[in-house]
Structures are given as structure tokens and as C-alpha cells.
Amino acid sequence: MRHGPAKEISGGNILEANKPSTADEWCDHYGVDVIDGVATLFKAVDDDYSTSRARQKDISYAPGQIPVAPDWDGGLEECGGGLHASPHPRMALEFNIGAKKFVGCPVKLEDISVHPNGSMPQKVKFRGCCSPCFEVDRNGKPSPVAIEQAAE
Template sequence: MKVLAVTSQGKLDAAMRQERVLLRLRKANSPYRVTEHCGDEVVFCGMSVGTVYGMSRVRAEGFAVVRAEDSAVVRACDNVTVEANNTSMVEARGNATVWAFDNTIVHAYGQSTVEAYDAAVVHVHDAAVVRAHGEYVTVISHSSGHAGGRVIDLSGLDLSDARQWATYHGVHLNDSGMLTLYKAVPADRTTGREYGHEVAWPTEGRVECEDWDPIPNCGGGLHLSPIPRQAARYMDDDKIRAGAHFFECRVPVDSVIPLSLDAPPTTPKAKAPWVQVVREVTIDGANVDGSERR
């Protein structure tokens, strides 16, 4: 991938004609205009001003001003100002300010501020503040910094509690108090080898760990996720993931520990001292032989 430091509109226009280029706009007070960029990333630094369209990916720092159109993805920090339109996605941190319109999705952290209009969806975290203008803005609140709109309040949700964690992730809890969770394992159906605690996974039957530790972080337990695709995300690399097996398991809800200590509380991963393997499934949760789900 080629990297260009853009210092003039002419250089920027020439860069736009290349298929894969990383752009860094570093000249202060430079009103460059970025259009139809399909490369890897556009970076606005200092006090640059720009507009991005198409499938651009943008990182903005300093006092940059960015206008995002179409399906652009913007990560803004410091004192950046972003105007987001159409189906853009924005992650705002620091003291960034976002003006969100149309069907924009915003994740606001730190002390960022979001002015949301139309059918925008805003996730509010930390001390971020969102002002929703209109009845069709959706605010998903992980904190108390919101006003107006249709509010989905998650600020009182305790995701360290297994039952609340399961409800949040749509995990089924049966009448016997058992959760349905999924385990992804390598082709040889053995996990824990690198930790000195090998666990062999059968297609049916009880599986236990030897190093159970109820502290809510990785290690010391059998780790599972709400669906197979989420379980696959925690495999080490693509080669292992390509040959993976997936097992549907029943787990007593009172023994489940969501991993909330060293990961965000919304992390789709929990651990337990033992599980009951019910069947092998595909990554989509279907029976491996194509038969009807039991």
C-alpha cells in the first residue's frame, strides 16, 4: 500500500485516481476535498478540512473538520468536528463533535457531543452527551448523557450478571436453568493445550475443566459464546478457524461467569466450570448432517 502526504489539491486529485493509497492531510488550514475515495483510509490531521464520499474510511485528529457522505466510516478524536449523512458510521472520542443526519450510526465515548437528527442511531458511553432532535432518533444509552429521542436505556444493566448478560445477547434459558451456549474448537477437537490443561471435546457428553477460576476474566474455565459465529471470533487465526468444529452446549446459568473484568461488559464471551455438549453444529447453528434442529 502506498502512503502519500498530501500538500496540495493537485496531489490529492492525482491520489484519488489510484486504487489503494493511504492519504495523510497534514497542512494546516487546507480545504482539500476528497471524493469517491476507494482506497484503505483517509487521514485528516491538524486543521485540515475535507469531504469524503463512497466507501471511504477516515481517521480524523486535531481540529480537523470532516463531512461524511454515503457509507463512509469515520473515527474522530481530539477536537474534530464531523457532519455525517446518509448511512455513515462514526466513532467519536475525546472532545469530538458529531452532527448526525439521515441513517447515520454513531458510537460516542469520552466527552464527545452528538447532535442527532432524522433516523440516526446513537450509542452513548462514558461522559458523552447526545441531544436528539426529533422523535425518530434512537439513543442506546450506556450512560446518562442523553436528551430526547427514542431511548433504549442500558445504563442500569449489570452485564456481569449471567441472567442479564444472557438476556442482552438473546441466549435461551430453559425451565431447568440451563443456558444454550456454543464452543468453537480446532480440527483435532482439543483446547487448552497451550495452557497445559488439555480438554477433549466429544460430540455429546459432559466436559469439565481442571483449572476453574471464577474471576471474570479470560483463563480458568471453559469459554463459550451466544452463537457459533461469535465463538469463532475467539480462535487464534484463520487457519485454525477454517477447520473448526462447533458444539452446542447446555450450561447451568448459576455457574456462568461473563468476562467483564478485562473486556467490555458487552463482550459475547463467558466461562463455566463444566458444560454438557448436546450436538455438533455448523457455524450457522444447523445440524452438521443437514437434518432438522433438535
């Protein structure tokens, strides 16, 4: 299977690796739940529900907050110019290995930018959340507090 440019490949059937290029394809590829055009992405955060980069821009992913990128570039670049999240909390740890908490981020598919040839295909960039963030465990299950809040 070819995952990128190669100098030489020999053999029988050579398959090209799937590189999702749209938000819908990316979510399908990584098994992200999408309901009514809204994907639930995940962020690994520090105790204050932020990250070192988000904190510089006064962005909080605290439960109940609806973060939006103040520097959204329309999805042009892979990094910067937006918010970033992963398809699963454990995958989000790669971008914040010291994370103490995890949050679910509801994001409209139309606000997600995928970079299929990027250096970090296991994350996407997005303009902002479309409804409040909620706390989850490292397996993506909502915390008891999040469940209580949703019931109210």
C-alpha cells in the first residue's frame, strides 16, 4: 500500500492509502459521530480547560463555553488560524501529553478544514464550536456532571 510518494514500488496490486479530503470523509475515516451535520471532536486540555496556545488567545474549552477562533483563516493553513481537535480523546493526547482533562467539542461539518497531505492528519482545524463544550473521560464518555447538565 502506498501512503505517499515513493521512489520505486514493485509487486502485484498496489493500493493507494485513503486520504480523506472533506470533513465528512475525515469523520467517516476516524469513526467520528456526526448527527445532523455536527461532529463531536475532542480536545485534551489542562486543569483550567485550556492549552498553552489557546491560553495566549484567551480561549477556554470549559464545559458550557462555545469557543470560536479569533484568528480563523478560512482553513487555509494546517496549523494556526483556527481551533484544532482530534477524533478521540486519546488521540488528542498527542497534542497535549500533560493534559489532565478532556472535552467534547460539537462542530458543524461546514466549519471543519481537512488537510489530507498535512503532517498531522489525525487532527482537523475548525472555525469554532456550534454549541457548548462538555467534559468527557479519556474514552470519550461524558462525565456525570455533563450528563446532569444535559438533562437540565
